[in-house]
Amino acid sequence: MILIIHLFTFDFDMVRKIEIVILFVCLISLPSLFIFLEKEEISISEKRVLATFPDFTWENYISGKLTKGINIYINDHFPFRDYAVRFTETFRYNLGFRLQNEQKIIVVERPKIEENSDLSGNLDSADAKNYLEGIDEAYSGSMLILDGKVYTQNAGNPAVSPYFSKMLNLYADSLQGKARVFSCVAPLSSAFIPLPEYEHYNKRNEETLLAIKANLNPGVYFADILGEMNQHYNEYLWYGSDHHWTGLGAYYGYVAFCKAAGITPVPLSSMEKKVKSGFLGSLYELTRDQSVRDRPDLVETYIPPGIETQAVRYNPYDFKYPQKTRVFCNSANYSTFICGDAPLIKITTNVKNGKKVAVVKNSMGNAFVVYLISHYEEIYVVDFRYSKHNLLTIMKDAQVNDLVFAMGMYGAMSRGTISLIRSLAYNINQDYDEVLKREREQEILDSINSIQDSLIVEN
Amino acid sequence: MLFSGLLDYFNGLLIDKFRQSKFIRSFGLFSSIIINLGLLATFKYADFIIQNLNFLLGTTFTEPNILLPVGISFYTFQTLSYTIDVYKNEVKAERNLIDFLMYVSLFPQLVAGPIVRYAEVAKETRDRVFSWEAIHQGVNRFCLGLFKKVVLANSLGILVEKYLQVQFNDLSTPEAWFGIVLYSMQLYFDFSGYSDMAIGLGRIFGFTFPENFRHPYAATSVANFYQRWHMTLGRFLRDYVYIPLGGNKNYQIRNILVVWFLTGLWHGASWNFVLWGLFLGVFMVIEKILKKYFDLLPRFALYGYALVVVNYSRSFFYFDDFEKLSVFLGKLFYSPYPIGAGWISDLSSYSFLYVVVILFCIPWDEVFPKSSKTNQVAGKYYKSFSLVFNLIFLIIATALIVDDTYNPFIYFRF
Numbered sequence: 001m002i003l004i005i006h007l008f009t010f011d012f013d014m015v016r017k018i019e020i021v022i023l024f025v026c027l028i029s030l031p032s033l034f035i036f037l038e039k040e041e042i043s044i045s046e047k048r049v050l051a052t053f054p055d056f057t058w059e060n061y062i063s064g065k066l067t068k069g070i071n072i073y074i075n076d077h078f079p080f081r082d083y084a085v086r087f088t089e090t091f092r093y094n095l096g097f098r099l100q101n102e103q104k105i106i107v108v109e110r111p112k113i114e115e116n117s118d119l120s121g122n123l124d125s126a127d128a129k130n131y132l133e134g135i136d137e138a139y140s141g142s143m144l145i146l147d148g149k150v151y152t153q154n155a156g157n158p159a160v161s162p163y164f165s166k167m168l169n170l171y172a173d174s175l176q177g178k179a180r181v182f183s184c185v186a187p188l189s190s191a192f193i194p195l196p197e198y199e200h201y202n203k204r205n206e207e208t209l210l211a212i213k214a215n216l217n218p219g220v221y222f223a224d225i226l227g228e229m230n231q232h233y234n235e236y237l238w239y240g241s242d243h244h245w246t247g248l249g250a251y252y253g254y255v256a257f258c259k260a261a262g263i264t265p266v267p268l269s270s271m272e273k274k275v276k277s278g279f280l281g282s283l284y285e286l287t288r289d290q291s292v293r294d295r296p297d298l299v300e301t302y303i304p305p306g307i308e309t310q311a312v313r314y315n316p317y318d319f320k321y322p323q324k325t326r327v328f329c330n331s332a333n334y335s336t337f338i339c340g341d342a343p344l345i346k347i348t349t350n351v352k353n354g355k356k357v358a359v360v361k362n363s364m365g366n367a368f369v370v371y372l373i374s375h376y377e378e379i380y381v382v383d384f385r386y387s388k389h390n391l392l393t394i395m396k397d398a399q400v401n402d403l404v405f406a407m408g409m410y411g412a413m414s415r416g417t418i419s420l421i422r423s424l425a426y427n428i429n430q431d432y433d434e435v436l437k438r439e440r441e442q443e444i445l446d447s448i449n450s451i452q453d454s455l456i457v458e459n
Numbered sequence: 460m461l462f463s464g465l466l467d468y469f470n471g472l473l474i475d476k477f478r479q480s481k482f483i484r485s486f487g488l489f490s491s492i493i494i495n496l497g498l499l500a501t502f503k504y505a506d507f508i509i510q511n512l513n514f515l516l517g518t519t520f521t522e523p524n525i526l527l528p529v530g531i532s533f534y535t536f537q538t539l540s541y542t543i544d545v546y547k548n549e550v551k552a553e554r555n556l557i558d559f560l561m562y563v564s565l566f567p568q569l570v571a572g573p574i575v576r577y578a579e580v581a582k583e584t585r586d587r588v589f590s591w592e593a594i595h596q597g598v599n600r601f602c603l604g605l606f607k608k609v610v611l612a613n614s615l616g617i618l619v620e621k622y623l624q625v626q627f628n629d630l631s632t633p634e635a636w637f638g639i640v641l642y643s644m645q646l647y648f649d650f651s652g653y654s655d656m657a658i659g660l661g662r663i664f665g666f667t668f669p670e671n672f673r674h675p676y677a678a679t680s681v682a683n684f685y686q687r688w689h690m691t692l693g694r695f696l697r698d699y700v701y702i703p704l705g706g707n708k709n710y711q712i713r714n715i716l717v718v719w720f721l722t723g724l725w726h727g728a729s730w731n732f733v734l735w736g737l738f739l740g741v742f743m744v745i746e747k748i749l750k751k752y753f754d755l756l757p758r759f760a761l762y763g764y765a766l767v768v769v770n771y772s773r774s775f776f777y778f779d780d781f782e783k784l785s786v787f788l789g790k791l792f793y794s795p796y797p798i799g800a801g802w803i804s805d806l807s808s809y810s811f812l813y814v815v816v817i818l819f820c821i822p823w824d825e826v827f828p829k830s831s832k833t834n835q836v837a838g839k840y841y842k843s844f845s846l847v848f849n850l851i852f853l854i855i856a857t858a859l860i861v862d863d864t865y866n867p868f869i870y871f872r873f
Contacts, residue, residue: 084861
């Protein structure tokens with residue numbers, strides 16, 4: 001009460017005192033909230049595990065990891081963090097005014113490889129690093145935002161893609177007479193920037209893909225996906241807010257595959273179309289540009305007519321503990337296709353023609369593989385990033401006739417990716433239970449070691 | 460830091476006690492100078508010295524990679540200035556060890572200056588007065604500094620990285636200038652933001668630290684720029700190097716170049732900083748020699764001249780890779796690349812930021828002197844609404860700091 005009276009008596013000194021008290025309370029309240037509020041473990045919008053509190057060890061302290069770790073931990077778990085992140089986005093967006101039809105180039109920081117990310121949990125760390133480096137090349141650096149759509153400014157490199165062909169040739173050699181091998185590499189979104197000054201990106205994409213074709217042995221099939229997509233240049237081939245192609249874009253990929261494989265594609269008009277709206281994907285999260293947020297994507301799914309499917313996903317090592325899944329998940333994001341990534345998915349259809357296919361893919365393959373259900377009895381979808389299965393054994397056991405490598409171009413340009421795919425041929429079959437047991441033992445060993453380390457330091 | 464502190468504490472006492480004996484007095488002074496600079500050389504310049512020795516003599520000493528103690532460039536100069544001042548009998552030696560160590564380790568300005576001289580805080584180390592007025596001023600100053608650093612400098616930093624790193628290879632000349640001017644601004648708001656926070660914190664605790672910046676971008680010459688930029692370092696080198704060397708009277712040109720050689724070296728253990736210092740030193744020499752012609756020029760031409768030279772010199776500061784540096788310096792004159800499509804959009808979509816930056820660079824106190832009515836009215840308004848300003852500054856700065864670890868993973872399952 002006294003405070004209020006003082007406020008109204010216009011005692012300036014008192015007003016100042018109150019101001020200082022208010023600021024002080026504000027400064028103190030956030031850290032206290034930080035201490036008492038419950039901490040989230042993962043961030044949904046960023047698709048990553050939030051940092052954990054660093055271990056207090058002598059080495060961490062000396063190397064500066066401890067203080068750095070604490071800093072990251074506090075930032076990751078700060079009260080109202082999501083609001084702060086959105087606020088920053090709006091704030092940055094309003095640092096100036098917008099031009100119409102503006103081309104904006106956004107620099108995206110190199111993503112960091114975090115030890116505790118789920119991805120590296122599924123891969124050996126060396127593989128994960130190689131793989132991530134490949135992706136890194138494609139997605140760090142500049143991105144172009146044009147009318148709320150994000151395009152990568154990477155357009156491929158014809159000098160690197162022949163390594164991909166060589167790997168395919170190896171597969172073709174060992175499968176000679178048993179199965180056909182297909183290269184189904186999609187271009188990058190940079191090929192479709194609708195401005196004359198970026199036409200050379202289309203050309204560069206083409207050169208990169210043709211370099212794959214030129215280095216394939218005779219007998220290895222090449223699907224000209226870019227050529228097919230170029231005929232539909234102005235259609236909705238890529239999401240504006242995500243780094244994947246749309247269901248429609250993947251359809252043209254499928255048409256190109258059919259041409260190479262000598263089968264008749266199912267016409268688009270005969271398929272059932274389902275639409276979900278409001279999709280904001282990875283490139284929105286990465287650029288966090290409001291013009292992208294203002295233009296969310298449609299997720300259009302085309303379902304081939306008259307096909308019944310059953311799908312099962314397996315663990316990375318063997319066929320134990322299968323889980324049911326679906327070919328079309330009907331969700332409002334890219335995971336609508338085969339319900340997202342899994343180490344190995346087996347799809348069984350009601351088609352009876354004796355034909356079976358194995359598809360080696362990264363996430364770009366998800367939207368593609370759904371169209372194959374019209375042409376094969378069984379489809380084995382192998383995600384080379386997560387699978388430790390032996391691809392050749394799977395193909396031999398199931399008597400698979402076709403092997404399709406379906407992925408985006410950045411996959412074909414990364415040595416890490418190529419070596420991961422190559423290793424699918426050499427993986428030694430392992431028992432999943434054994435692997436889990438070993439991992440648990442290793443974990444226990446690690447924790448004993450770290451306890452011992454800390455004891456040594458304390459002594 | 461403890462070692463430096465103890466050393467100069469005892470040297471101060473020694474000099475004070477044996478003031479009559481020239482030998483002991485000089486011993487105290489020189490041991491302080493040699494040991495302090497020796498420590499600085501070991502910690503900060505060991506790698507640099509060994510690299511150069513290896514290069515010149517073809518030897519293969521390994522670089523020791525010693526960890527740099529926080530604030531060594533600042534506290535070394537502070538303790539050193541104390542001993543020199545005691546030697547010159549400008550201050551009395553501090554007898555209370557705790558008070559002296561507090562002066563050395565004063566945390567607000569330990570990491571990034573201003574470089575405080577002992578005489579300036581001697582009285583306040585012993586008896587500080589608690590005053591709401593001072594706290595209020597300090598809080599205002601701190602929030603302003605935080606805003607400058609986190610909001611202005613960091614936002615500029617995003618653009619700087621884009622122009623001077625990511626798009627480095629195909630920069631056109633206007634874009635190169637754009638990038639380097641933004642970097643120049645980023646440096647200013649970064650550094651002066653830190654100084655503001657230090658001065659503000661000092662004020663809250665009852666200290667009055669010297670000012671470190673006085674609107675440098677309103678300078679009319681290179682020399683004038685550095686009378687307004689990092690003033691406490693300039694003052695240190697003027698009093699302890701330039702004047703002892705002979706100042707304006709003897710070998711002035713040599714003195715200027717020596718001081719600027721040292722200024723460059725102080726900024727970092729690398730030749731590009733030395734080059735930067737000498738580049739500016741040469742311009743200051745030219746300004747001295749051609750003074751009467753410079754005086755004839757209109758004021759706006761002088762502003763332009765200072766801005767061009769200072770911003771150009773920032774390139775030496777940014778690129779420590781000589782190959783890149785020389786390419787970039789060339790691009791500032793001629794580049795075959797056309798202006799990129801994104802530049803126009805960056806001009807428009809950050810336009811408010813540029814306006815705020817420019818407003819902050821204008822020396823309003825010089826445009827409207829303290830006695831003028833405008834200044835008084837503005838000051839009054841600022842005081843009345845300072846809480847609002849401070850809260851806005853704090854909220855924006857906090858959000859931006861928290862945002863720093865926002866790090867989405869695009870290649871993880873979607």
